[in-house]
Amino acid sequence: MSANQSTAAAPIDTPEGFAILAEGLGKVYGQGASRVEALKGIDLTVRPGDFLIIMGPSGSGKTTLLTLLGLVNEPTTGRLVLGGREIYGGVPPDLARMRREEMGFIFQAPNLIPFLTARENVLLPLSLAGVRGEEAQNRVSQLLEYFEIAERAAQYPNQLSGGEQQRVAIARALANNPRIILADEPTASLDTDRALAVVRLLRRISRENAAAVLLVTHDHRLLTEVDEVIEMEDGRIASRKKVDPEA
Amino acid sequence: MNLAFRDVRYHGFKFFSSTLGVSLLIMVVVTIGGIIRGVILDSSTLIEKTGAQLWVVQKTGAHPGVGTFGPFVEISRLPESIYHAISVIPGVAEASPIVAAWEHVPQMPPPTRLMKFMYVNALLNTRSMVKPGWMAMPHVQRFIVVGYEPGRIGGPPDIIAGRGIEASHYEIVADNKTGFHVGQRVRLGNFEYRVVGLTRHMVGFTADPVIYMSLRDAQNYLFQTDPNLLRSEQAVARQHARELAATSPRLIPTVTANEEARLANTLYVNAIAVKLRPGANARAIAAHIRRWEHLAVYTDAQEVNMQLMGSNRLILFQLALFRDILVLIAGLVIGIIIYTFTLDKVHEIAILKLLGARGGVVYRMILQEALFMGVVGTLVGSGLELLSEPYFPRRVVATSGDIAQMLIAMSVVAAAASILAVRRAMRIDPRSVLSTG
Ligand SMILES: Nc1ncnc2c1ncn2[C@@H]1O[C@H](COP(=O)(O)OP(=O)(O)O)[C@@H](O)[C@H]1O
Ligand SMILES: [Mg+2]
Numbered sequence: 001m002s003a004n005q006s007t008a009a010a011p012i013d014t015p016e017g018f019a020i021l022a023e024g025l026g027k028v029y030g031q032g033a034s035r036v037e038a039l040k041g042i043d044l045t046v047r048p049g050d051f052l053i054i055m056g057p058s059g060s061g062k063t064t065l066l067t068l069l070g071l072v073n074e075p076t077t078g079r080l081v082l083g084g085r086e087i088y089g090g091v092p093p094d095l096a097r098m099r100r101e102e103m104g105f106i107f108q109a110p111n112l113i114p115f116l117t118a119r120e121n122v123l124l125p126l127s128l129a130g131v132r133g134e135e136a137q138n139r140v141s142q143l144l145e146y147f148e149i150a151e152r153a154a155q156y157p158n159q160l161s162g163g164e165q166q167r168v169a170i171a172r173a174l175a176n177n178p179r180i181i182l183a184d185e186p187t188a189s190l191d192t193d194r195a196l197a198v199v200r201l202l203r204r205i206s207r208e209n210a211a212a213v214l215l216v217t218h219d220h221r222l223l224t225e226v227d228e229v230i231e232m233e234d235g236r237i238a239s240r241k242k243v244d245p246e247a
Numbered sequence: 248m249n250l251a252f253r254d255v256r257y258h259g260f261k262f263f264s265s266t267l268g269v270s271l272l273i274m275v276v277v278t279i280g281g282i283i284r285g286v287i288l289d290s291s292t293l294i295e296k297t298g299a300q301l302w303v304v305q306k307t308g309a310h311p312g313v314g315t316f317g318p319f320v321e322i323s324r325l326p327e328s329i330y331h332a333i334s335v336i337p338g339v340a341e342a343s344p345i346v347a348a349w350e351h352v353p354q355m356p357p358p359t360r361l362m363k364f365m366y367v368n369a370l371l372n373t374r375s376m377v378k379p380g381w382m383a384m385p386h387v388q389r390f391i392v393v394g395y396e397p398g399r400i401g402g403p404p405d406i407i408a409g410r411g412i413e414a415s416h417y418e419i420v421a422d423n424k425t426g427f428h429v430g431q432r433v434r435l436g437n438f439e440y441r442v443v444g445l446t447r448h449m450v451g452f453t454a455d456p457v458i459y460m461s462l463r464d465a466q467n468y469l470f471q472t473d474p475n476l477l478r479s480e481q482a483v484a485r486q487h488a489r490e491l492a493a494t495s496p497r498l499i500p501t502v503t504a505n506e507e508a509r510l511a512n513t514l515y516v517n518a519i520a521v522k523l524r525p526g527a528n529a530r531a532i533a534a535h536i537r538r539w540e541h542l543a544v545y546t547d548a549q550e551v552n553m554q555l556m557g558s559n560r561l562i563l564f565q566l567a568l569f570r571d572i573l574v575l576i577a578g579l580v581i582g583i584i585i586y587t588f589t590l591d592k593v594h595e596i597a598i599l600k601l602l603g604a605r606g607g608v609v610y611r612m613i614l615q616e617a618l619f620m621g622v623v624g625t626l627v628g629s630g631l632e633l634l635s636e637p638y639f640p641r642r643v644v645a646t647s648g649d650i651a652q653m654l655i656a657m658s659v660v661a662a663a664a665s666i667l668a669v670r671r672a673m674r675i676d677p678r679s680v681l682s683t684g
Binding site for chain 1: 248250253254256257258595598599600601602603604605608676677678680681
């Protein structure tokens, strides 16, 4: 936390300056005997262009944190500000709209729509956001080229290899130029080379588009590619460290 | 990007097999409706096509309220000459003497392959229900003979082959259900007739086909006494007349002639069909005929009612109930098909929600698919029904109105089922996508 405060100039420290600002974010699942406190007061700030890796043992709350930030899960306590917009405080914003216009999701499984071709899967977020015509088609072509799946564009997901599917999924997550990219173990099904390639790609996109990327992984090999690592433990952020590129 | 179209394109086999299932259910529902309309048409066509507003038949007593239900569901017999008196009642355009009776002819055209199939099929279906001999195929066929005065109402409408009756004797027009063909010779009673024309759909409420002939031919055919019987009866009459020898010998020739003429008289009809002038008061004319001519009178609606409700009531009720059951089952099964079809897509729906799709996007996709399934199912099912209609033994008639009604009903079922399903599917937590592989 202190790292952010010490390096930031005053105007950037207002909530508007952060891609993500969370204060005391908590999440309790269930009640009574089955009550689980998955998150216990998370404080987190992420700037546009930041690339963070989240690590931690299974059950430490990583996925829960991503779902809260991704607006598909409501916190029990705390404050959340995304791109300067108060999510749960005042007038509730259109969460679905924020998801389709400002966020990209990447999951462990590609979760492509099976009845859409690779190309149509990438087009989907644009279509949902109302981007049509040549603009949308150009954007999709660009992404397909970028991920080297252009010649597989007409195939359905079940005709693609696991790696190809995951690249389509990433292309889909990036289609709308999201301000925030949330990735939950996206490289688990990829070999080392592919995994590294994906992370480098996300890294590049985050720099080029000033997108904030939060990537959950267990894979220590990926640490060489990122700026910062958040360690989670038992629903809390145990540490947030800059990665020493020399290490 | 139309998601429904892409889903259908991708799941082609699944979608079209489900749609085929929907089509077949709709075909059954449309068919039972067509069977019901067939019964109604069989019970009404003969009356409707005659174009008479009133039917005059025999009374069964002195009381003005009693009469036979002639000519089609009860025997009615009246002197032919009465029609002259009715013709001159103000408001009557035409009074036509009609002979109508159920008869049989020992001429059964060789069964078609379809008929053979239906017979074998019936045998298989009834083998545990009948005793030997019950299912023997008859060698005679029943028909309704309708005699009319050529040029007056009551003759064959809509001749589909050959021509109408032109000669005053020995020509008949048969319905094509008899299996007769133009030019065929048919022996009825003492005489041989030639089929000069064919009609279509002219059957009675029992589905027996109509054979039209001239009034004179029909009277001879139906009312003529067997010549041998006539001879012996006339001998008896002469014997009785000779009893006058002692008292009034000069009356013997007159009495004998009268008796012989009475025995030979065939100038009866079963009904008089009355066509009214436009604007004529049917009730007043009917009342007049009842009062002054001592006859029973029915409107055309009452005549149809006698056949439809009097004779075909129970089969109609039975079919209507059966139709309810089919509609219910078809609606439920189609609803379930669409419902499960939709719920199969919860995972895709969850992904769409996660990607921030508006609810409307999901509803539109599912509704479009369900309506497409409902509409295509209805059109295909109705098409199959229309194609199968001619192969039914009795008349089956579905109309474009039936199909339109079906389209509306199916759209409602499809929309309801898919909305219920989407409402349930939309409850899926988009987070489920995060954990599923
Ligand atoms: N939907 C849920 N209902 C109840 N408990 C949950 C739910 N999701 C996660 N949990 C619990 O919350 C804790 C954190 O889970 P999770 O966020 O998935 O951790 P991680 O992704 O780090 O493995 C775990 O104890 C888990 O069992
Ligand atoms: Mg997890």
